[in-house]
Amino acid sequence: MKENKNILLAEDDENLGKLLKSYLQAKGFGVELARNGKIAYELFNNTKHHFDLLVLDVMMPEMDGFTLGSEVRLLDRKVPLLFLSAKSMKEDKLKGFDVGADDYITKPFSMEELLARINAILKRTELHQKNVQEKIHVGKIEYEPELSVLHLNDGVKKLTTKENMLLRLLVQNQNELLDRQAALRAVWGDDNYFNGRSMDVYIAKLRKLLKEDSNIEIMNVHGVGFKLLVKQ
Amino acid sequence: MKENKNILLAEDDENLGKLLKSYLQAKGFGVELARNGKIAYELFNNTKHHFDLLVLDVMMPEMDGFTLGSEVRLLDRKVPLLFLSAKSMKEDKLKGFDVGADDYITKPFSMEELLARINAILKRTELHQKNVQEKIHVGKIEYEPELSVLHLNDGVKKLTTKENMLLRLLVQNQNELLDRQAALRAVWGDDNYFNGRSMDVYIAKLRKLLKEDSNIEIMNVHGVGFKLLVKQ
DNA sequence: TTGGCGTGTTAAAAATGGTTAAGTTTTCTG
DNA sequence: CAGAAAACTTAACCATTTTTAACACGCCAA
Structure with missing residues (x-):
């Protein structure tokens, strides 16, 4: 260790x-x-x-x-x-x-x-250190950002590049706001209108993947960004 | 507060x-x-x-x-x-x-x-102490600001971003004055005329939600702000 | 008491977001 | 390299959230 x-x-x-x-x-x-x-x-x-x-x-x-x-x-x-x-x-x-x-x-x-x-x-x-980036638990779901992999009930789901970048940001800001513009710049390198819609599409994809654990929710903060809520 | x-x-x-x-x-x-x-x-x-x-x-x-x-x-x-x-x-x-x-x-x-x-x-x-997903009692109604959720008689009501921000402020100042300008700056980041009316609209929304408990009242203090009254 | 300003409320308009699917580009694979 | 598959973007449509408008009412100081 x-x-x-x-x-x-x-x-x-x-x-x-x-x-x-x-x-x-x-x-x-x-x-x-x-x-x-x-x-x-x-x-x-x-x-x-x-x-x-x-x-x-x-x-x-x-x-x-x-x-x-x-x-x-x-x-x-x-x-x-x-x-x-x-x-x-x-x-x-x-x-x-x-x-x-x-x-x-x-x-x-x-x-x-x-x-x-x-x-x-x-x-x-x-003391408050996050796991050293091997396996992260998001609710009951295991997430390996380095491998861009989610462990779901029906097996391992390989995430695409954008799915992984966005989920990683959300997880890093778990239970806190992820600013919309910041996320767009981080994942898309830019923040124009269409990228905005592209991000919304990816949020929908992630919601589908994460709905296996009902304690997880990707909440929208109107006009500001998203929050990955994990009920404790 | x-x-x-x-x-x-x-x-x-x-x-x-x-x-x-x-x-x-x-x-x-x-x-x-x-x-x-x-x-x-x-x-x-x-x-x-x-x-x-x-x-x-x-x-x-x-x-x-x-x-x-x-x-x-x-x-x-x-x-x-x-x-x-x-x-x-x-x-x-x-x-x-x-x-x-x-x-x-x-x-x-x-x-x-x-x-x-x-x-x-x-x-x-x-930061490390925050994220406590606490349940606050407002009269008989349970309120979870982090999840932006109210527990009402007919089930769980998910609050919108602005509803939640405003209610949180009111609850934090329970039975004390919430200054109008302060609330506008906190929720709307600005305090011009139209935001003022927007806030009034939200006060009306919250009143509707909270009228389930007759001991709760959002009282206006003319020209100064609002007060969330909870009778003991 | 009255006129102006602040507030209560509802409804319409505008902005933002959710989702699906069709297009487009990129990557893989034979 | 061509065709297929995957990834990503754009479009479209609908839903939700927020703002603006409109009108009625109430408070309060001159």
Whole structure:
């Protein structure tokens, strides 16, 4: 049960990025380095990856750290965020916490301090940790997002790509709102009218699949999004 | 509507302690001030008190902050701890996180920063406590806000998004005034003329639903708002 | 007491969503 | 590579939810 933790590091300064990456790897973490916010978002949104913590530089080209943080928050309300900033400015800190930062550290910082903060965050989120992405129970139904497979009464159902991406988002936000626009951007990469209807079609498909467990419901929040309700 | 959060503040510097206490009280927190670690421990251990967060100065007579933190951890594995320290020394920080700190802030710090960190901690602990699918009794009627469901005589009534949001607000302010503008901002995100009329329409809908129990009444307070009256 | 503004209520209009099925594109497979 | 199968999108139609409109009534201050 060694399961080492995975960190997504978004840092545009190549030297600093590589330095941090190898330091954290030496400490036993799995580290993916993204050189800007857009790449980081795509990595986060890529089904193949699961991250336990995001370390985001505030100042980056393409998409700054705060914007990235907010977008990520729409997809996953719980994943811990740690911001790196050159400025120690008050407004920046406040903005960071507003986005839902779990911590905030100003450059320059020592590697040990970063490590201490990372460990502190992971320690306190550990208790509430979701299963390490092998098998997830949604009500009575077993779901394996990595294999994109649902275990139903009448056997194993292989999900299609879009079914799986959407269900994964819903499950990550179980009993919480999944924002419509955020889901469209995450699954369809865009949020125009027809994609919207396409998503509705997929919601209908998922409802059919999940109706085997009557305690599961995909509830619509009018004009805002969907909520995967699992009665306890 | 807002059950305000309680903070236990352990700080031996009388000036700083009182300053922080009154600042946090002004921000809506309940604050108990203890002038050393021993008193703080006794306050915490006194079952009459419930604290949502402990703010502990590291350097205190009788019992230092870290010791206090460890002792408290033995009683409660989850209660959030935030340490205040004059030193920014690395070892101190590490020790703090080792004790299970949720955050660590070095003096001098601004009040805003402390507040931001407190709110950040409370926000993320709130997430883990939320999602309780509780059943609330409104008079004789059972209401499940998370499922947006009312249990009426002739079966279960599924509420629409807006019905649920508005009813939830009313119930949270049961027998107290729900301010009109506040409700509009909370449910409609805006408070222009037409939203106002939309809200009136929803009040009418809710009245119809709730008239099953004659002890329940949604009363209008002219020009100010509504009050959900439940006679005992 | 009266006029204006706020509220109660119902109904029609507009927006959003649920679902099925027909089209289109992509992927698989021989 | 062609044909079939699967995946995905678009269309259509209907249902539900929300907003807007309209009119009646009530409260309250001048």
